[in-house]
Amino acid sequence: MELFLNFSEFKIRFSNLLNLNFSPLSLYNKKVNGIYITYENNTLSLKGIISKIEGLKKYKNFYGNGTPGPYFLEDTFLTPFTEKVYLNGNLLQRDFDYAIDYKQRIISFSFVITKNDYIVIEYESPSKEIYNLSGFSLNLSALNLSYLNLEKSIENTQNSFWEVGINMEKDENNLLNLRRSFFFVNNMYSGYADYLKFALSKELFTASLEYLYAEKGYIYLTEVLGNNNLLSDSKYIHFSLSLLPFSSLSYIYDFENKITKGEEFSKQNHTLILNTNNSKAEFSYSYEKSKEEIGITYTYYPLSLNSMYKKTISNSYVSSTYSMSLSPSLDFLNSYFLVYSNDYYSDKAYFRDFSYTIGISIKSKSFELNMGEKFNKKENLNPDTPIYLAQIFMTDGVNFSFQLSYPTIDINSVSVYINNILVQNNSTFTYLFPDGSYKTYTLNLSIYENRVDLFFVDNNGIHPPPPDLSLTIYYLTIIPQESYYQSHDLQLKFTSPKISSSASLQRIEQDFIYDYLINFSARGTILKNLWIDLTNIYKIYEKNNKLLLKSVYFFLPSYIYLDLNINSFPYAKTILFKINPVLTFGEDFINFSLEHLENTYYEAYLKYLSLNLEFKKKFSQNEFKAHFYKTWRTYTSSVDTGTYLLNSESINLLRELNKSKYELFIIHEKYNTNLEKYTVIFTYIPNKSEKFTNNCLYIKGIYSALEQNYSFILQIGGNISVNF
Numbered sequence: 001m002e003l004f005l006n007f008s009e010f011k012i013r014f015s016n017l018l019n020l021n022f023s024p025l026s027l028y029n030k031k032v033n034g035i036y037i038t039y040e041n042n043t044l045s046l047k048g049i050i051s052k053i054e055g056l057k058k059y060k061n062f063y064g065n066g067t068p069g070p071y072f073l074e075d076t077f078l079t080p081f082t083e084k085v086y087l088n089g090n091l092l093q094r095d096f097d098y099a100i101d102y103k104q105r106i107i108s109f110s111f112v113i114t115k116n117d118y119i120v121i122e123y124e125s126p127s128k129e130i131y132n133l134s135g136f137s138l139n140l141s142a143l144n145l146s147y148l149n150l151e152k153s154i155e156n157t158q159n160s161f162w163e164v165g166i167n168m169e170k171d172e173n174n175l176l177n178l179r180r181s182f183f184f185v186n187n188m189y190s191g192y193a194d195y196l197k198f199a200l201s202k203e204l205f206t207a208s209l210e211y212l213y214a215e216k217g218y219i220y221l222t223e224v225l226g227n228n229n230l231l232s233d234s235k236y237i238h239f240s241l242s243l244l245p246f247s248s249l250s251y252i253y254d255f256e257n258k259i260t261k262g263e264e265f266s267k268q269n270h271t272l273i274l275n276t277n278n279s280k281a282e283f284s285y286s287y288e289k290s291k292e293e294i295g296i297t298y299t300y301y302p303l304s305l306n307s308m309y310k311k312t313i314s315n316s317y318v319s320s321t322y323s324m325s326l327s328p329s330l331d332f333l334n335s336y337f338l339v340y341s342n343d344y345y346s347d348k349a350y351f352r353d354f355s356y357t358i359g360i361s362i363k364s365k366s367f368e369l370n371m372g373e374k375f376n377k378k379e380n381l382n383p384d385t386p387i388y389l390a391q392i393f394m395t396d397g398v399n400f401s402f403q404l405s406y407p408t409i410d411i412n413s414v415s416v417y418i419n420n421i422l423v424q425n426n427s428t429f430t431y432l433f434p435d436g437s438y439k440t441y442t443l444n445l446s447i448y449e450n451r452v453d454l455f456f457v458d459n460n461g462i463h464p465p466p467p468d469l470s471l472t473i474y475y476l477t478i479i480p481q482e483s484y485y486q487s488h489d490l491q492l493k494f495t496s497p498k499i500s501s502s503a504s505l506q507r508i509e510q511d512f513i514y515d516y517l518i519n520f521s522a523r524g525t526i527l528k529n530l531w532i533d534l535t536n537i538y539k540i541y542e543k544n545n546k547l548l549l550k551s552v553y554f555f556l557p558s559y560i561y562l563d564l565n566i567n568s569f570p571y572a573k574t575i576l577f578k579i580n581p582v583l584t585f586g587e588d589f590i591n592f593s594l595e596h597l598e599n600t601y602y603e604a605y606l607k608y609l610s611l612n613l614e615f616k617k618k619f620s621q622n623e624f625k626a627h628f629y630k631t632w633r634t635y636t637s638s639v640d641t642g643t644y645l646l647n648s649e650s651i652n653l654l655r656e657l658n659k660s661k662y663e664l665f666i667i668h669e670k671y672n673t674n675l676e677k678y679t680v681i682f683t684y685i686p687n688k689s690e691k692f693t694n695n696c697l698y699i700k701g702i703y704s705a706l707e708q709n710y711s712f713i714l715q716i717g718g719n720i721s722v723n724f
Contacts, residue, residue, distance in 0.1 A: 030226035064113025173201035191217025397467035499524030
């Protein structure tokens with residue numbers, strides 16, 4: 001919520017999202033809730049703030065893993081719309097560069113984040129402690145005087161900052177900002193801090209310097225006030241220089257040093273770039289702590305040639321990577337070639353990875369032919385040493401069994417994480433739904449050789465993991481001395497105005513095991529009112545067949561929707577089938593759906609069937625709705641889930657008469673212990689008026705029976721709300 005009052009040069013702003021920058025030594029890049037007052041004329045600028053701070057500023061730093069995500073913030077609470085996301089120092093844009101789920105604390109990017117990309121996320125999290133904040137800032141020409149008072153209400157302590165400074169700024173590339181701040185605790189002097197920022201830009205170079213220093217007695221609360229670099233008893237220096245001696249040649253130097261309580265962190269980067277009309281060459285060297293990195297990249301634009309060499313040397317490992325891609329193209333012919341090589345050496349492992357991809361594509365208006373080959377060879381030159389591996393799976397809501405690439409040598413070494421939270425057998429996991437609600441499940445976890453089975457258990461029975469969860473499995477294994485993968489691909493595509501189809505044949509060879517994969521897909525309007533999306537993938541020797549079919553038949557305004565998903569192996573099968581006709585007659589409709597799920601994997605078995613029927617009919621001023629729902633569930637007896645819902649039926653009748661509503665619920669539930677439960681609910685909701693709102697009256701009866709025991713509960717209640 002925001003409110004603005006403007007009186008010529010005098011302005012007042014009331015807001016719960018004030019993003020303020022008083023000074024890097026007091027209040028910096030912080031969102032607060034309160035009143036912000038400003039007065040400005042040609043020579044004088046005055047700012048005042050009275051507010052409360054209810055959130056803590058936090059930071060999450062990490063390197064990419066070669067995927068767009070998801071990545072997890074690992075915080076219990078995240079205040080929406082307070083995050084700032086930086087990729088290698090560049091600020092990204094929400095909903096364009098990334099998407100963030102504030103409930104799940106998950107962020108996904110719209111592009112791949114490589115292992116060399118560094119992500120910094122600033123965000124705020126609600127705090128149990130509330131701070132009162134007040135102060136002012138006075139700017140007269142280049143001189144600055146400011147005062148800030150931070151009061152912790154629970155302990156009744158006051159932290160005060162008095163600051164003087166000089167600020168001369170032409171633009172963001174030409175400025176001088178010099179500040180000194182004095183810190184007081186309950187009006188007793190404690191220490192000082194200095195800040196310097198200098199930037200100068202000329203035709204042949206640009207340079208900038210930032211310096212921060214705080215005495216031991218300068219107690220700055222970074223989570224409350226916002227500056228991540230300013231800590232007590234610390235010094236921070238950041239210097240950057242760009243030289244442009246010629247239009248095609250540039251040199252960039254970046255240096256950063258931080259000393260906190262005697263511990264020093266330092267890094268520097270040197271980059272030399274030669275850029276011509278047809279090519280670009282880049283040479284780089286970086287040093288960070290005890291890690292050195294040398295990189296060379298070259299691009300030749302006419303042939304789309306890109307090559308890269310990088311070597312990383314640290315105390316714990318040495319890594320050398322080389323890659324080259326070439327993709328020249330004509331109007332009807334595209335070709336591509338990619339080669340990649342990596343050597344990784346440490347005191348416990350020595351890996352070598354080599355791969356190449358080659359292909360050609362011939363295109364016309366209605367026809368496309370693709371041919372290609374892929375090859376990958378992995379070598380473990382130290383095969384006797386066991387190492388820990390991590391594999392990441394994304395759940396789809398159907399499968400509950402996850403296959404590891406290598407068998408583990410110790411079952412007790414396996415650790416399973418869901419959304420970066422460690423899970424154990426018979427532990428609980430709280431799943432947050434997109435609408436903000438949540439549900440807690442008991443986890444049924446089992447590990448066998450190189451297979452991990454995971455069930456979510458609630459009082460409705462057992463379920464596969466919900467979709468879009470990140471499942472990370474760590475395990476101890478021995479990598480084979482040598483493994484390889486090779487495939488030959490042939491694909492034909494046909495395109496017409498109404499439908500597109502493709503057929504492909506892939507020959508796969510992996511560690512002397514051969515297989516053939518046949519893939520057929522078609523998508524489009526095959527008849528006047530029938531839209532279809534069909535994919536069938538079949539592995540011949542593995543006998544794995546995957547069939548995906550989605551279809552909609554329109555007879556406007558009604559339609560019939562069909563969804564079929566079959567994935568079968570010799571030892572497992574998953575079937576998901578749903579049919580949903582919707583018949584619409586003006587303001588009336590009938591919605592019928594039948595959904596069937598069957599999941600078998602070795603000795604585990606799960607079957608679920610649901611029937612859903614909705615009906616709505618309108619008579620003049622009256623409206624009648626009926627909803628019938630029934631489920632059948634079957635589980636393997638080897639899975640111990642305790643008491644759970646087996647079958648259920650429910651009927652819901654709703655009649656709206658002159659804007660008053662009469663609603664009847666009848667529910668029957670049967671559990672695996674032969675417990676039966678009947679629930680009847682009658683609700684009356686009178687017509688709303690300006691004086692009477694949100695009124696209702698209900699009668700509820702619950703009958704439960706187990707063998708010779710039974711119980712009955714009767715509830716009568718309501719809600720009356722009167723507006724005066």
